[in-house]
Amino acid sequence: MSPRTPQQFEEIRTRRIDQIKQTALRLFAERGYTNTSVSAIAREAGVSKGLMYNYFNSKEELLHAILEDALALNLELVTRLQSVSDPKDRLRQAIEAVFTHVQQHVDYWRLFISLAFQPAVSGIVQRVLDHMPQAVIDFAIEAFRQMGHVDPERDAWFFAAALDGMLMHYLQLGSRYPLAEMQRYLMVHFVDSTE
Amino acid sequence: MSPRTPQQFEEIRTRRIDQIKQTALRLFAERGYTNTSVSAIAREAGVSKGLMYNYFNSKEELLHAILEDALALNLELVTRLQSVSDPKDRLRQAIEAVFTHVQQHVDYWRLFISLAFQPAVSGIVQRVLDHMPQAVIDFAIEAFRQMGHVDPERDAWFFAAALDGMLMHYLQLGSRYPLAEMQRYLMVHFVDSTE
Amino acid sequence: MSPRTPQQFEEIRTRRIDQIKQTALRLFAERGYTNTSVSAIAREAGVSKGLMYNYFNSKEELLHAILEDALALNLELVTRLQSVSDPKDRLRQAIEAVFTHVQQHVDYWRLFISLAFQPAVSGIVQRVLDHMPQAVIDFAIEAFRQMGHVDPERDAWFFAAALDGMLMHYLQLGSRYPLAEMQRYLMVHFVDSTE
Amino acid sequence: MSPRTPQQFEEIRTRRIDQIKQTALRLFAERGYTNTSVSAIAREAGVSKGLMYNYFNSKEELLHAILEDALALNLELVTRLQSVSDPKDRLRQAIEAVFTHVQQHVDYWRLFISLAFQPAVSGIVQRVLDHMPQAVIDFAIEAFRQMGHVDPERDAWFFAAALDGMLMHYLQLGSRYPLAEMQRYLMVHFVDSTE
DNA sequence: TATGAATGAGAGTTCATTCAT
DNA sequence: TATGAATGAACTCTCATTCAT
Numbered sequence: 001m002s003p004r005t006p007q008q009f010e011e012i013r014t015r016r017i018d019q020i021k022q023t024a025l026r027l028f029a030e031r032g033y034t035n036t037s038v039s040a041i042a043r044e045a046g047v048s049k050g051l052m053y054n055y056f057n058s059k060e061e062l063l064h065a066i067l068e069d070a071l072a073l074n075l076e077l078v079t080r081l082q083s084v085s086d087p088k089d090r091l092r093q094a095i096e097a098v099f100t101h102v103q104q105h106v107d108y109w110r111l112f113i114s115l116a117f118q119p120a121v122s123g124i125v126q127r128v129l130d131h132m133p134q135a136v137i138d139f140a141i142e143a144f145r146q147m148g149h150v151d152p153e154r155d156a157w158f159f160a161a162a163l164d165g166m167l168m169h170y171l172q173l174g175s176r177y178p179l180a181e182m183q184r185y186l187m188v189h190f191v192d193s194t195e
Numbered sequence: 196m197s198p199r200t201p202q203q204f205e206e207i208r209t210r211r212i213d214q215i216k217q218t219a220l221r222l223f224a225e226r227g228y229t230n231t232s233v234s235a236i237a238r239e240a241g242v243s244k245g246l247m248y249n250y251f252n253s254k255e256e257l258l259h260a261i262l263e264d265a266l267a268l269n270l271e272l273v274t275r276l277q278s279v280s281d282p283k284d285r286l287r288q289a290i291e292a293v294f295t296h297v298q299q300h301v302d303y304w305r306l307f308i309s310l311a312f313q314p315a316v317s318g319i320v321q322r323v324l325d326h327m328p329q330a331v332i333d334f335a336i337e338a339f340r341q342m343g344h345v346d347p348e349r350d351a352w353f354f355a356a357a358l359d360g361m362l363m364h365y366l367q368l369g370s371r372y373p374l375a376e377m378q379r380y381l382m383v384h385f386v387d388s389t390e
Numbered sequence: 391m392s393p394r395t396p397q398q399f400e401e402i403r404t405r406r407i408d409q410i411k412q413t414a415l416r417l418f419a420e421r422g423y424t425n426t427s428v429s430a431i432a433r434e435a436g437v438s439k440g441l442m443y444n445y446f447n448s449k450e451e452l453l454h455a456i457l458e459d460a461l462a463l464n465l466e467l468v469t470r471l472q473s474v475s476d477p478k479d480r481l482r483q484a485i486e487a488v489f490t491h492v493q494q495h496v497d498y499w500r501l502f503i504s505l506a507f508q509p510a511v512s513g514i515v516q517r518v519l520d521h522m523p524q525a526v527i528d529f530a531i532e533a534f535r536q537m538g539h540v541d542p543e544r545d546a547w548f549f550a551a552a553l554d555g556m557l558m559h560y561l562q563l564g565s566r567y568p569l570a571e572m573q574r575y576l577m578v579h580f581v582d583s584t585e
Numbered sequence: 586m587s588p589r590t591p592q593q594f595e596e597i598r599t600r601r602i603d604q605i606k607q608t609a610l611r612l613f614a615e616r617g618y619t620n621t622s623v624s625a626i627a628r629e630a631g632v633s634k635g636l637m638y639n640y641f642n643s644k645e646e647l648l649h650a651i652l653e654d655a656l657a658l659n660l661e662l663v664t665r666l667q668s669v670s671d672p673k674d675r676l677r678q679a680i681e682a683v684f685t686h687v688q689q690h691v692d693y694w695r696l697f698i699s700l701a702f703q704p705a706v707s708g709i710v711q712r713v714l715d716h717m718p719q720a721v722i723d724f725a726i727e728a729f730r731q732m733g734h735v736d737p738e739r740d741a742w743f744f745a746a747a748l749d750g751m752l753m754h755y756l757q758l759g760s761r762y763p764l765a766e767m768q769r770y771l772m773v774h775f776v777d778s779t780e
Numbered sequence: 781t782a783t784g785a786a787t788g789a790g791a792g793t794t795c796a797t798t799c800a801t
Numbered sequence: 802t803a804t805g806a807a808t809g810a811a812c813t814c815t816c817a818t819t820c821a822t
Contacts, residue, residue, distance in 0.1 A: 422703030424619040503698070504702035506757060507756070547751075548770060550754070551747050551750030551751040552743065552746050552747045554750040555745065555746030555749040555753070556750075561702070562718065568742065572739075572742060575739060
């Protein structure tokens with residue numbers, strides 16, 4: 001029997017890594033990072049505890065890998081939006097994208113918030129977490145400036161507060177929250193009503 | 196050494212309990228509930244672990260007691276506000292009260308959010324946590340209705356989102372967040388601009 | 391029931407610490423440091439694993455504490471010998487003391503050698519280990535110089551080699567080794583034969 | 586690609602085995618047997634863990650093989666020396682050979698000592714270790730007897746002690762130890778001074 | 781022959797909780 | 802009321818060994 005090819009090994013690795021990351025994300029989001037044991041992740045992912053450590057040097061590195069994935073997704077979104085020249089369109093699409101994203105990746109968002117409010121995790125995680133909120137603010141300031149707002153910074157903070165508040169409420173209440181209606185209202189309020 | 200009177204005992208009890216709850220609140224807020232050990236609380240509060248278990252049957256009961264205190268404060272606030280008959284005044288005072296409270300008790304608020312997004316802690320805690328947001332919504336709906344809004348429920352949710360978003364941003368960024376300005380803007384937007 | 395007095399606690403602590411250190415020393419000497427698990431130490435010492443960590447922050451700190459004890463004993467011996475003015479007497483008493491000591495504390499000596507030849511243990515341990523051999527050499531150089539030797543340094547190294555070689559053989563072979571005879575011969579050779 | 590001949594296979598085998606043994610010896614000597622992982626040996630030897638287990642059934646068997654090699658070398662030396670009829674010459678050559686060997690194979694010697702003082706490794710290893718010191722003693726007794734010593738056994742033990750002590754010091758101190766000078770002195774003392 | 785993914789037992793360590801005093 | 806010694810379960814992590822390919 002000839003040994004597996006490097007490609008075969010690579011494929012196995014990739015599949016397992018994804019499997020573990022997905023399971024870990026779900027559990028971290030459900031129970032919090034500290035409350036989730038490595039044993040639980042391994043059990044739910046259907047692998048042995050030992051195998052996890054073949055792919056991730058520590059529980060924290062696993063968390064880091066998950067956050068990096070999310071960050072990459074975010075970056076992609078921002079890049080895509082930057083090519084939209086009309087500021088209203090850009091804002092519209094951004095709202096659309098965020099509301100879609102939060103509904104599709106509830107786990108990511110829950111995890112972010114719980115990490116953001118539990119600073120003991122570690123510096124490396126904190127650094128990843130800090131990237132995101134600032135990006136939203138900067139994005140909004142730029143859009144409102146182009147839209148001719150008198151005080152774009154204040155409006156951006158207000159917009160960000162309303163947006164994040166809605167998302168937070170949705171993450172807390174789930175389907176009981178009128179997300180679609182709030183999205184529509186946000187759109188009306190910050191994009192369409194402005195002239 | 197005359198034996199202590201019952202009153203003295205009671206006073207000692209109360210003081211000790213407060214000491215423990217304050218220390219625990221601070222540590223829970225700083226490090227997260229799970230990341231805070233009972234030993235650490237006892238050490239920082241200057242009491243023995245054994246004594247802690249005289250007053251609280253478990254770590255979770257200690258958390259519960261802290262949350263109950265917060266709930267009581269909240270209830271008190273709501274009761275006080277309900278005596279204000281003019282809805283605009285009532286809303287104004289509510290905003291005032293919340294912004295003041297969050298600045299004076301950052302620890303409470305940080306703890307709430309971190310618990311809200313780490314549901315595994317336990318049912319009893321969850322039930323306490325659920326009380327509060329709903330109270331805010333109901334309060335706002337009532338005010339907006341009295342103010343003659345067309346869709347008071349939608350406006351209440353929007354108001355709550357903006358408010359909670361601001362508070363969340365403040366808890367994250369601390370003094371770097373323009374809290375006073377946002378409070379003023381919130382006031383203008385949801386109270387004074389409405390006619 | 392009144393609580394235990396600080397003295398009572400202190401006594402308990404001291405007794406337990408001694409108990410654990412003695413057991414650990416024996417096992418470390420028998421099996422080597424790395425081969426001895428904390429569980430084994432706890433089991434043989436008749437305490438729980440957890441208790442060990444009340445007294446020592448880590449397995450390595452336990453080792454360190456044991457080595458410090460040995461170092462203190464050594465220092466005491468050196469100090470005592472320095473008050474002997476006649477170099478021959480001093481050398482004689484030193485040999486006497488070392489041979490007695492090695493027979494009474496086989497465990498210490500086995501542990502030292504195994505640690506000295508297993509450098510991975512850690513810097514802090516290494517530093518403690520380095521103290522001792524040099525002390526022997528310096529001691530012998532001084533004595534031989536006072537005894538008028540032509541090349542006291544060379545003689546000191548030779549003496550140290552013979553001495554350490556004997557001790558090593560004794561530690562390896564135990565009662566099968568003619569320790570008393572070798573001690574007598576060492577004495578004759580390095581003290582009495584010289585004039 | 587013509588299929589490899591059996592000789593080629595055999596050559597590959599031998600080369601691989603040597604490679605693994607050399608790497609293992611180095612790591613065992615540097616870090617100690619217990620502190621060296623099979624993975625580390627495989628990695629540093631540039632082979633897979635699986636292949637290692639093709640050649641050696643266990644980590645301990647690998648150690649055993651290394652020790653057997655050393656034993657064979659030793660035996661060879663003893664055999665070679667036995668053909669020297671003059672006891673002084675024989676002793677001289679033995680000292681020469683040992684000092685040369687220890688300088689060329691520091692790893693072997695460090696490993697031996699660390700194993701000798703960490704007996705828990707296993708019986709089979711212990712048996713191999715016991716062979717060597719006894720061989721030195723027997724060798725010296727025979728030489729001193731032929732040289733007409735009054736108490737050849739005592740002198741042999743003294744000689745062995747001085748020799749092993751020197752080697753131990755050298756292994757500990759490395760180039761800081763005056764090995765050449767001590768070798769010369771040993772020679773003078775135990776061979777040339779005797780008449 | 782050769783690979784490295786996979787396992788599971790056991791390592792060191794932490795911590796909520798109990799209890800004798 | 803008050804102490805902290807003591808426990809044991811659960812934690813994160815390591816590693817010799819196996820095995821499908």
